[in-house]
Amino acid sequence: MRLRSLLFVPGDRPDRMEKALGSGADALILDLEDSVTTARKPEAREAVRSFLAHRQPVNILVRVNPLRSPFLDVDLKALEGVHTDAIMLPKAEGAASIRAIAGRSGLPILPIATETPAAIFQLGSYGEVAQRLIGLTWGAEDLPAAMGASAAREPDGHYTAPLETVRALALFGAHAARVPAIETVYPAFRDSDGLAAYAGRGARDGFTGMMAIHPDQVAIINTAFTPSQSDVAAARAIVAAFAAQPSAGALAVDGQMVDAPHLAQARRLLARAGETA
Secondary structure (H helix, E strand, O other): OOOOEEEEEEEOOOOHHHHHHOOOOOOEEEEOOOOOOOHHHHHHHHHHHHHHHOOOEEEEEOOOOOOOOHHHEEEEHHHHOOOOOOOEOOOOOOOOOOOOOOOOOOOOOEEEEEOOOOHHOOOOHHHHHHHHHHOOOOOOOHHHHHOOOOOOOOOOOOHHHHHHHHHHHHHHHHHHHOOOOOOOOOOOOHHHHHHHHHHHHHHHOOOOOEEOOOHHHHHHHHOOOOOOOHHHHHHHHHHHHHHHHHOOOOEEEEEEEEEEEHHHHHHHHHOOOOOOO
């Protein structure tokens, strides 16, 4: 499942679901949680179910309500008999949460893994349930609220020190579990330059995709998480060099010394580009 861009769509807005199909996003996240009020949740479930009654041309995830919510079982019931590629589980707290929801749904899962203080201490456990996951993502809004923090970001837009730590731990947790690491949303949806810089940083740091809250963000995100032609060419050269000299521990490629970590990185980049190394 290719997951460069994942676009949130409120579950009670079927008109936006149809429009989102043309956004270019690799996946849509139909939301039954935060963007839908309690009063409108029944309407949202019906709208999502109706939309999913027909196979859609992009990957579809549904963000259900959290494990401790009284709405979860009703959400899962609404997904029975229609095609859903995966569910997004908010407020996940490690492998135990994945096992708990796996007992209620057989769908693959994308957990939001950093929304409670307890969740931070479980980020290393997702490898135990990696076969149930399509990736791992994080959020920067619920956790500060849970802690009573006044902000997640500095005045210049950068994360505060605690949130930078959480972002890094989520990234490490995904790679430790060997599942795709999905960067969180960039809320200033009219700030294209800021989004491009943020998404570029995510790709540089090891995230393989990113969530979006507005269709205009999708193209920028796709560009950031698609390897450039020059990067692909460089990766091909490294793989070819080691294929020609399989017993070598280190080689010179284009004037640079490369070794096993560079080869592994090149193979990952080619996989992201859809090539087999």
